[in-house]
Amino acid sequence: MTTTKTKWTKKDLLGLKDLSREEILLILDTAKGFCEISKRPIKKVPALRGRTVVNLFLEPSTRTRVSFELAEKRLSADNLTFSGTSSSSLAKGETLKDMARNIEAMNVDLIVMRHTSSGAPHRLARYLRPGIVNAGDGINEHPTQALLDMFTIREKKKKIEGLKVSFIGDILHSRVARSNIWGLTKLGAEVTVCGPKTLLPVDIESLGVRVTYDVDRAIEGADAITLLRIQLERQKESFFPSLREYMQTFGITRERLERAKRDVIIMHPGPINRGVELADDVADGEYSVILDQVTNGVAVRMAVLYLLSGARS
Amino acid sequence: MTTTKTKWTKKDLLGLKDLSREEILLILDTAKGFCEISKRPIKKVPALRGRTVVNLFLEPSTRTRVSFELAEKRLSADNLTFSGTSSSSLAKGETLKDMARNIEAMNVDLIVMRHTSSGAPHRLARYLRPGIVNAGDGINEHPTQALLDMFTIREKKKKIEGLKVSFIGDILHSRVARSNIWGLTKLGAEVTVCGPKTLLPVDIESLGVRVTYDVDRAIEGADAITLLRIQLERQKESFFPSLREYMQTFGITRERLERAKRDVIIMHPGPINRGVELADDVADGEYSVILDQVTNGVAVRMAVLYLLSGARS
Amino acid sequence: MTTTKTKWTKKDLLGLKDLSREEILLILDTAKGFCEISKRPIKKVPALRGRTVVNLFLEPSTRTRVSFELAEKRLSADNLTFSGTSSSSLAKGETLKDMARNIEAMNVDLIVMRHTSSGAPHRLARYLRPGIVNAGDGINEHPTQALLDMFTIREKKKKIEGLKVSFIGDILHSRVARSNIWGLTKLGAEVTVCGPKTLLPVDIESLGVRVTYDVDRAIEGADAITLLRIQLERQKESFFPSLREYMQTFGITRERLERAKRDVIIMHPGPINRGVELADDVADGEYSVILDQVTNGVAVRMAVLYLLSGARS
Numbered sequence: 050m051t052t053t054k055t056k057w058t059k060k061d062l063l064g065l066k067d068l069s070r071e072e073i074l075l076i077l078d079t080a081k082g083f084c085e086i087s088k089r090p091i092k093k094v095p096a097l098r099g100r101t102v103v104n105l106f107l108e109p110s111t112r113t114r115v116s117f118e119l120a121e122k123r124l125s126a127d128n129l130t131f132s133g134t135s136s137s138s139l140a141k142g143e144t145l146k147d148m149a150r151n152i153e154a155m156n157v158d159l160i161v162m163r164h165t166s167s168g169a170p171h172r173l174a175r176y177l178r179p180g181i182v183n184a185g186d187g188i189n190e191h192p193t194q195a196l197l198d199m200f201t202i203r204e205k206k207k208k209i210e211g212l213k214v215s216f217i218g219d220i221l222h223s224r225v226a227r228s229n230i231w232g233l234t235k236l237g238a239e240v241t242v243c244g245p246k247t248l249l250p251v252d253i254e255s256l257g258v259r260v261t262y263d264v265d266r267a268i269e270g271a272d273a274i275t276l277l278r279i280q281l282e283r284q285k286e287s288f289f290p291s292l293r294e295y296m297q298t299f300g301i302t303r304e305r306l307e308r309a310k311r312d313v314i315i316m317h318p319g320p321i322n323r324g325v326e327l328a329d330d331v332a333d334g335e336y337s338v339i340l341d342q343v344t345n346g347v348a349v350r351m352a353v354l355y356l357l358s359g360a361r362s
Numbered sequence: 363m364t365t366t367k368t369k370w371t372k373k374d375l376l377g378l379k380d381l382s383r384e385e386i387l388l389i390l391d392t393a394k395g396f397c398e399i400s401k402r403p404i405k406k407v408p409a410l411r412g413r414t415v416v417n418l419f420l421e422p423s424t425r426t427r428v429s430f431e432l433a434e435k436r437l438s439a440d441n442l443t444f445s446g447t448s449s450s451s452l453a454k455g456e457t458l459k460d461m462a463r464n465i466e467a468m469n470v471d472l473i474v475m476r477h478t479s480s481g482a483p484h485r486l487a488r489y490l491r492p493g494i495v496n497a498g499d500g501i502n503e504h505p506t507q508a509l510l511d512m513f514t515i516r517e518k519k520k521k522i523e524g525l526k527v528s529f530i531g532d533i534l535h536s537r538v539a540r541s542n543i544w545g546l547t548k549l550g551a552e553v554t555v556c557g558p559k560t561l562l563p564v565d566i567e568s569l570g571v572r573v574t575y576d577v578d579r580a581i582e583g584a585d586a587i588t589l590l591r592i593q594l595e596r597q598k599e600s601f602f603p604s605l606r607e608y609m610q611t612f613g614i615t616r617e618r619l620e621r622a623k624r625d626v627i628i629m630h631p632g633p634i635n636r637g638v639e640l641a642d643d644v645a646d647g648e649y650s651v652i653l654d655q656v657t658n659g660v661a662v663r664m665a666v667l668y669l670l671s672g673a674r675s
Numbered sequence: 676m677t678t679t680k681t682k683w684t685k686k687d688l689l690g691l692k693d694l695s696r697e698e699i700l701l702i703l704d705t706a707k708g709f710c711e712i713s714k715r716p717i718k719k720v721p722a723l724r725g726r727t728v729v730n731l732f733l734e735p736s737t738r739t740r741v742s743f744e745l746a747e748k749r750l751s752a753d754n755l756t757f758s759g760t761s762s763s764s765l766a767k768g769e770t771l772k773d774m775a776r777n778i779e780a781m782n783v784d785l786i787v788m789r790h791t792s793s794g795a796p797h798r799l800a801r802y803l804r805p806g807i808v809n810a811g812d813g814i815n816e817h818p819t820q821a822l823l824d825m826f827t828i829r830e831k832k833k834k835i836e837g838l839k840v841s842f843i844g845d846i847l848h849s850r851v852a853r854s855n856i857w858g859l860t861k862l863g864a865e866v867t868v869c870g871p872k873t874l875l876p877v878d879i880e881s882l883g884v885r886v887t888y889d890v891d892r893a894i895e896g897a898d899a900i901t902l903l904r905i906q907l908e909r910q911k912e913s914f915f916p917s918l919r920e921y922m923q924t925f926g927i928t929r930e931r932l933e934r935a936k937r938d939v940i941i942m943h944p945g946p947i948n949r950g951v952e953l954a955d956d957v958a959d960g961e962y963s964v965i966l967d968q969v970t971n972g973v974a975v976r977m978a979v980l981y982l983l984s985g986a987r988s
Contacts, residue, residue, distance in 0.1 A: 087469040091412030099717030122440040127748040143946035154969035155745055156713040320456035343467035400782040404725030435753040633769035656780035
């Protein structure tokens with residue numbers, strides 16, 4: 050495990066595409082320190098006391114939003130959350146830019162933002178003073194998810210460099226896969242992506258990953274496998290014939306896992322479709338680190354908010 | 363008033379069915395101490411500082427939710443609330459179990475849970491580490507409501523043993539009545555239930571209560587009367603002919619109250635249907651302790667959260 | 676700038692109609708002190724620690740609600756927000772009075788209330804112990820908005836007395852205009868209102884303002900101009916022929932502003948309809964103090980909550 054001496058200098062966390070290897074390691078190392086706080090009876094440090102964080106979730110979210118909200122509270126920040134666009138002034142025809150400028154004018158320190166459009170947080174970050182954390186933008190990036198995935202791999206495997214990491218499922222619509230690819234390749238992992246042809250972006254190999262349509266080849270020798278959520282709501286667009294067929298072709302069962310390394314870890318960003326991308330006994334079995342990911346997510350988000358706030362005393 | 367020397371040992375508060383007389387008294391005695399805090403200018407104690415409480419209201423609620431949220435804030439806990447199922451990941455097909463395991467993985471200390479299904483909190487409590495407080499499950503129990511009702515009776519009557527307590531209205535769908543029956547009979551009160559035949563469960567006498575369809579007999583000699591909300595939204599199922607007829611047969615007016623004890627107290631878990639189960643001059647009159655119930659509810663919930671958190675220093 | 680020696684004695688802030696010149700100045704002077712707090716890294720004072728504030732927004736709102744919530748958090752109050760009427764007990768047929776009495780019974784100190792009916796907060800204030808802050812009632816008043824407008828004018832112009840202030844747009848439905856008229860005339864400003872005949876109340880001159888239908892006359896010699904939001908959702912009622920025609924007749928462009936004073940300030944309570952009441956280059960130009968209004972809003976609301984809480988140690 051490399052401990053870096055880098056200082057954090059960026060105002061925003063928009064994606065792993067923009068981060069150096071050293072910056073990624075700095076976040077992971079900082080998160081390590083925050084892991085311990087959530088295990089104490091008194092899960093709270095004064096690091097962000099009196100700072101204001103606004104969570105702007107213009108696309109529905111539960112787990113990411115809750116994870117950020119807990120991270121903020123455990124750092125003692127004052128926080129506020131907008132969910133959806135209903136009953137908000139955006140419904141009155143206000144532009145996102147005007148809404149964001151209003152939030153800025155209230156002397157907000159950090160904005161955590163999820164948006165259905167790829168690039169929306171990057172656009173805001175250019176003209177707003179507060180630090181922006183991208184909590185998922187369209188099909189582009191979801192950097193804190195990838196950071197918590199990488200943190201979990203490092204905790205379990207004690208390294209990332211040289212590991213074989215596979216992503217199976219809907220790669221096309223997955224900002225999680227995209228952020229992981231940027232991050233893992235920078236840290237020296239070998240990444241394989243696998244899914245139905247219709248759910249693999251045509252240009253994906255240019256990101257430095259291996260592509261396969263054969264799930265057994267994606268599993269073979271893998272140190273870590275991330276299953277991506279099949280978005281049932283997209284199924285009407287017919288990316289694959291049926292859920293039953295998807296499970297048979299790409300779903301992960303205990304039998305299929307015999308080709309992986311003995312100590313393979315199974316990951317999923319959640320929420321899981323049980324019996325679609327993942328069989329119950331794998332989701333709940335000894336290889337699964339899915340709930341560790343959730344636990345680590347709070348620590349990683351505390352680290353990101355802490356570093357962006359410049360609160361390093 | 364009995365002060366007990368019991369220690370609290372249970373992880374969860376699921377219902378009064380499961381509590382001993384001593385455990386009920388311990389909660390009521392503890393609540394007595396918390397009553398005073400909400401009357402101070404500075405309504406806050408550090409008892410749950412740094413603890414995380416998640417309010418999971420998968421059935422709509424205003425007053426119970428607000429009462430818990432205020433209790434949590436006055437104990438200095440960090441809290442989070444989910445309301446409804448819309449825009450939550452449950453909407454994406456996630457199971458309740460997976461959702462709850464995710465919350466647990468974020469190192470949450472206590473989950474306050476309301477659910478439309480009877481037994482849902484009991485099921486979660488079996489496999490989750492955090493303490494679960496049942497804030498109403500289907501038609502089964504609503505223990506904190508019954509505890510605040512009993513607390514209010516004890517404040518007004520200085521005892522519970524030997525009192526005559528009547529419940530009038532929709533007993534069938536009332537988790538409030540059910541929890542009160544468990545609690546009050548354990549503490550030695552004589553409980554009568556009264557309502558239209560269609561709204562009385564067939565097996566109710568087996569719980570040790572007297573049953574009557576005659577509202578005057580339910581009132582006669584009563585020390586405390588709780589009116590239960592007629593759920594107007596169920597009226598399409600035709601449990602009784604009309605609201606007007608319901609009021610004439612079961613609604614409580616000043617005239618009808620002349621048969622009760624001179625110092626009878628009138629209770630209601632709210633929200634009131636004025637002019638249906640209760641006439642305005644009774645709801646707002648000298649017998650009514652309905653708003654005392656609301657006040658005591660915050661103290662009782664503080665006591666429950668405090669005891670469950672094991673924060674007895 | 677007049678500094679007053681008035682003491683605050685009112686329980687509620689319902690409207691500027693009810694306030695004396697001295698009371699208005701006391702709020703503005705108090706807000707001046709709070710401005711500085713939101714510019715610190717640690718934006719928090721303990722003035723309302725342990726006080727409970729409930730935000731009761733029974734009409735949708737984003738910016739006013741967020742401004743109040745931030746003001747409350749920066750004063751260290753415990754706060755709770757209800758938005759809309761959906762999934763609340765009001766939906767179960769409870770009256771506003773019963774709902775408010777319930778909130779009161781939970782020992783709440785202050786209620787910030789927005790309601791679609793003019794006079795709703797005044798009615799509640801008569802029988803509730805907690806202080807009520809009107810955050811907008813129907814088409815009647817929006818006192819904290821007017822106070823932040825006056826604060827902004829005073830910051831920019833160093834006085835209010837003798838200034839020419841114009842309001843352009845939908846005066847008829849504007850509680851913002853109404854509150855400003857009460858406040859500004861008490862402080863000695865000359866107020867002009869301007870808009871389509873259909874959007875000017877017939878009795879408006881009785882409030883001591885000049886009326887014109889000619890936007891150039893409203894602009895001429897003005898020190899401050901507030902544009903009022905054209906509520907597009909009302910457009911189906913045909914108060915004016917078309918948005919295009921509205922912009923041509925009443926919309927503010929750089930050319931039109933040449934008739935104003937050189938140092939005119941342009942204000943808007945937001946959200947802006949760009950290209951309807953205001954051209955982009957005016958909204959974002961050097962005359963605009965629209966974002967200063969937002970910043971000052973938090974300080975003014977902190978001042979109001981602080982004065983009402985009687986927390987002047």
